[in-house]
Amino acid sequence: MRLRNVPGSRDTIAESRFTIKNEKECKGKWNEIFGNDHPIFIEVGMGKGQFIMTLAQQNPDINYVGIEKYSSVLVRAIEKQEELDLPNLYFIRMEAEYLADVFAPDEVSGIYLNFSDPWPKDRHAKRRLTSVQFLERYEHILKKDGHVVFKTDNRDLFDFSLEQANEAEHWTILNHTFDLHHSEYVEGNIMTEYETRFVEMGNAICRMEIMQVK
Numbered sequence: 152m153r154l155r156n157v158p159g160s161r162d163t164i165a166e167s168r169f170t171i172k173n174e175k176e177c178k179g180k181w182n183e184i185f186g187n188d189h190p191i192f193i194e195v196g197m198g199k200g201q202f203i204m205t206l207a208q209q210n211p212d213i214n215y216v217g218i219e220k221y222s223s224v225l226v227r228a229i230e231k232q233e234e235l236d237l238p239n240l241y242f243i244r245m246e247a248e249y250l251a252d253v254f255a256p257d258e259v260s261g262i263y264l265n266f267s268d269p270w271p272k273d274r275h276a277k278r279r280l281t282s283v284q285f286l287e288r289y290e291h292i293l294k295k296d297g298h299v300v301f302k303t304d305n306r307d308l309f310d311f312s313l314e315q316a317n318e319a320e321h322w323t324i325l326n327h328t329f330d331l332h333h334s335e336y337v338e339g340n341i342m343t344e345y346e347t348r349f350v351e352m353g354n355a356i357c358r359m360e361i362m363q364v365k
């Protein structure tokens with residue numbers, strides 16, 4: 152994905168009360184940080200945050216943490232959150248590879264992956280957020296029976312993701328569709344920025360929901 156640099160975005164992130172700076176110190180303490188014992192759901196690769204902000208508005212009794220590696224996109228979510236001031240939502244600028252340094256075992260109730268980068272070259276397969284390597288990372292932080300919900304318009308990435316979930320030792324596929332917007336799973340669907348764009352282009356959206364069965 153090509154990104155335009157947004158001048159000052161790193162400073163905005165450093166100064167925002169909605170971003171977590173010392174994320175490794177939060178491991179095992181997320182309920183303290185939110186000030187309640189509500190379940191915690193995370194979105195990995197949240198981009199500008201439309202999806203997770205809508206979820207946080209709709210579900211005040213659930214806590215959300217948005218993970219994004221690029222300042223230039225995360226800053227857009229922070230600007231929106233400054234207006235909304237949702238108490239159940241924080242952001243972290245970080246690389247998802249290190250999630251297990253930030254969340255303790257069983258600390259996370261569910262994970263959303265939306266329109267994750269495809270990494271089309273075979274040699275980069277383990278960087279895909281639905282690879283067996285990433286599923287193992289999610290196992291370290293997800294509660295038993297915790298779900299991962301993944302959406303994409305990229306059929307190759309989706310087929311790969313179904314294969315990986317089948318191959319991975321501790322996961323089962325609960326449901327999947329190759330055309331979310333013409334399926335029963337569309338009810339309650341929250342559109343992401345990329346999804347809006349791809350639906351307008353006429354692309355079918357694939358979605359799978361998998362569960363950890365360790």
Ligand code: SAM
Nearest residue numbers: 196197198219220221246247265266343344345
């Ligand atoms: N989820 C948003 C949506 O659906 O509109 C954004 C999709 S965009 C294609 C993928 C986003 O994931 C980018 O903002 C990218 O920086 C972020 N991302 C990709 N790999 C990541 C990783 N390993 N750790 C954290 N963020 C990641």
